[in-house]
Amino acid sequence: MSLKHHQLDSSVEKQIKENISKGILSPYRFMDENAVRRNMGKDKNSVLRPSFGRDIEKILHLPLYNRYNDKTQVFSFYNNDDITRRGLHVQLVSRISRNIGRMLGLNLDLIEAIALGHDVGHTPFGHAGERYLSELLQKETGRHFNHNVHSTRVLDILYRRNISLQTLDGILCHNGEFELNEYRPKKGLTFEQYDNNVELCYTEGGEAIKKLVPSTLEGCVVRICDIIAYIGKDRQDAITAKILSDDSMFSSEFIGSKNAEMINNLTVDIVNNSFGKDCIILSEQAFNDLKTAKKENYEYIYKNEKIEGQYNEIIKPMFNELYYKLLDDVKSKNINSCIYKHHINAIQKSCQYYEDWDYISEEPNQIVVDYIASMTDDYFIGLYRLLFPESDKAIEYHSYFET
Numbered sequence: 001m002s003l004k005h006h007q008l009d010s011s012v013e014k015q016i017k018e019n020i021s022k023g024i025l026s027p028y029r030f031m032d033e034n035a036v037r038r039n040m041g042k043d044k045n046s047v048l049r050p051s052f053g054r055d056i057e058k059i060l061h062l063p064l065y066n067r068y069n070d071k072t073q074v075f076s077f078y079n080n081d082d083i084t085r086r087g088l089h090v091q092l093v094s095r096i097s098r099n100i101g102r103m104l105g106l107n108l109d110l111i112e113a114i115a116l117g118h119d120v121g122h123t124p125f126g127h128a129g130e131r132y133l134s135e136l137l138q139k140e141t142g143r144h145f146n147h148n149v150h151s152t153r154v155l156d157i158l159y160r161r162n163i164s165l166q167t168l169d170g171i172l173c174h175n176g177e178f179e180l181n182e183y184r185p186k187k188g189l190t191f192e193q194y195d196n197n198v199e200l201c202y203t204e205g206g207e208a209i210k211k212l213v214p215s216t217l218e219g220c221v222v223r224i225c226d227i228i229a230y231i232g233k234d235r236q237d238a239i240t241a242k243i244l245s246d247d248s249m250f251s252s253e254f255i256g257s258k259n260a261e262m263i264n265n266l267t268v269d270i271v272n273n274s275f276g277k278d279c280i281i282l283s284e285q286a287f288n289d290l291k292t293a294k295k296e297n298y299e300y301i302y303k304n305e306k307i308e309g310q311y312n313e314i315i316k317p318m319f320n321e322l323y324y325k326l327l328d329d330v331k332s333k334n335i336n337s338c339i340y341k342h343h344i345n346a347i348q349k350s351c352q353y354y355e356d357w358d359y360i361s362e363e364p365n366q367i368v369v370d371y372i373a374s375m376t377d378d379y380f381i382g383l384y385r386l387l388f389p390e391s392d393k394a395i396e397y398h399s400y401f402e403t
Contacts, residue, residue, distance in 0.1 A: 004256055006268040012275050016103050026105035028278045030216045036165040038191060043162050051164060052109035058161040059117040063346070064154055068119070070376035072126035074234050074301070075241050077310055078398045083237045086126075090116050092229040096263060097222045103271045110218040114170030117163075118222065121150030123373045124380040127302075128311040132319040133372055134205075140327075140365045144205035148175045149198060150373050158370060159350050160357070165191055170219030172197065173212040174226055179294065181287035183220035184279040186213045220280045221270075228266045231293050232259030238301045241398070250296050252289040266290065314393050318384050323368055325387055330364040338383060343371040 008016070018024070035051035037043055045051040059065060068087035075083050094115035101111045123129035134145035152172045155163045169189055200208040214220050236259045238244045250257035255265045269286040282290065301307070329337035330344075344367065347359045359367070375383070381395065 004261055004265070006265045008268055009272050012272055016271075016275065019105055020102075024105065026217070026276075028217050029106045030110055030166055030218055032107065032109070036191070037162050038156075039162050050109055052107060052113050052167065055113035055163050055167045056109060056116060058163060059113060059120065059155065062120065062155070062159055062161065064120050064159075064374055065116075067374065067376045067379075070378050071119075071122055071124055072129070072377055073230070073237070074126055075237055075243075075307070076125050076128075076315075076377060077395060078241055080240065080398065080400050082240055084233055086119055086122060089229060089233070090119055092233065093118065093222060093226050096228050096267065097225040100221050100225065100267055100270055101218060104217075104221070104275060106218050106221065107216075110166060110170070110216065111222055113164075113167045114174065114219055114222045115225070117155060117167065118151060118171045118174045118226065119147060121152070121154045121373055122147040124375045124377045125311065125315055128315060129319070129380075132316050133323075133369060136319065136323045137365060137369055141363065143202045145369055145373070146175070146201060146205065146209060147373075148172055148209065149201045150369075152198060153370075154374075158347055158359075165189060165194060166216050166219070169194055169215050170222055172201070173214040173219055174223050175209050175212070178210050179224070179227055179287070179290055181282045181284065182279055183223060183281075184213070185217050185220055186215055189215035217278065217280065224266075224270065224280060224282070227290065227294070228263055231290070231297060232257075232262035234297055234301055235259060238304075242402075243301060243304055243306055249300055250293065252293040252296075254285040255289040255293065257293070262293070310395060314395055318380075318393055319372070321388060321391075322380070322384055323372065326368045326371060327364055330367050338386070339368070339371050343367075343374065 007013075032045045032051040032053075035045060043051070043054050049057075068090060069085055071086040073084045073086050073089050094112050097111045097115050098108050101108050123133055125132075130145065130147050137143055137145045149172060152168050155161055155171070156168055166189075172194070197208070197212060201212075214223060235244070235247055235250065235257070239246065247257050252262075255262050255269070266282075266286060269283050270280060273281040273283055326337070326339045328334075329339050334340065344360060347370075372380070384391070384393075
């Protein structure tokens with residue numbers, strides 16, 4: 001079957017070409033000179049290093065950025081490099097977002113910073129790992145763990161990189177589980193409001209996250225593009241992993257059912273409906289199809305018993321054992337523990353842009369959560385085997401060569 005690729009409206013395309021040729025940018029674009037940081041005396045905007053270009057570099061050089069490449073996107077138990085890992089996902093979000101941002105005349109550096117940093121706080125084993133870690137944290141402290149919130153903690157608190165408020169806010173508000181047909185920025189955000197939003201996410205969890213709206217148009221673009229980047233790619237990967245034999249069961253017609261169709265058609269729809277506006281809009285057809293596509297992904301992929309089995313039977317108990325072993329090490333101040341040698345000490349030595357901070361004084365459960373969330377899938381398994389050598393828990397991997 002041939003792919004159905006929609007085209008930009010001719011009048012919109014003509015205006016975009018004219019704007020690009022004349023260097024005309026959107027009046028709703030967020031300007032680098034307006035970036036706000038906790039320490040305004042550092043990281044000043046310049047021609048050599050614009051504000052959000054600095055944020056990009058800070059994120060790229062972060063130790064945890066390296067770990068994207070061995071973190072699950074959806075499929076954990078496959079020794080197959082053709083299946084998407086989280087490192088590729090953030091690049092896809094960046095690419096799609098920048099393409100839309102270019103046509104809308106937005107700040108591409110701000111878009112890239114948000115996109116590249118949006119999952120830096122994600123757990124090993126994807127959303128299953130996120131769920132298990134949140135359950136453990138809630139049980140011990142009553143607080144919730146969510147990867148979007150933790151991504152901002154990594155950048156703003158743990159590694160203290162003096163990231164701009166606009167980048168942090170875009171990352172906090174990115175959560176791709178909550179789609180809207182209109183994204184209208186809530187402008188005028190302050191660090192006080194941002195900090196309050198973060199705390200509400202810890203205390204109220206998903207209920208608070210549902211209410212988050214980015215303060216910039218660039219943040220709105222990344223939020224919808226997070227969904228665009230995964231919705232079709234996960235289908236592609238499911239076929240590669242032999243979870244699905246083909247994509248014939250998917251029904252979305254306006255945006256298509258294949259990855260290439262969905263990226264193109266949602267991009268076209270957003271640009272056609274958002275060009276020249278102060279918000280990001282999807283047509284009713286595109287929005288309804290996107291909701292249907294996401295629902296079908298859950299039905300046929302994310303809740304598929306071929307995926308769920310090892311998570312609940314093996315990975316969840318491993319999370320429990322590892323969590324409480326590390327928690328005991330923190331509470332007993334076991335300085336020979338891996339959590340001290342490979343996490344606490346590294347954080348204490350990290351570059352600090354603002355006030356001195358004694359990390360070990362943090363609540364012990366939060367330190368354990370910080371450590372586990374930082375792990376790649378292989379790191380998690382390696383540490384578990386080191387700490388529990390007698391355990392009979394073993395993960396079965398699907399190889400390249402299975403027929």
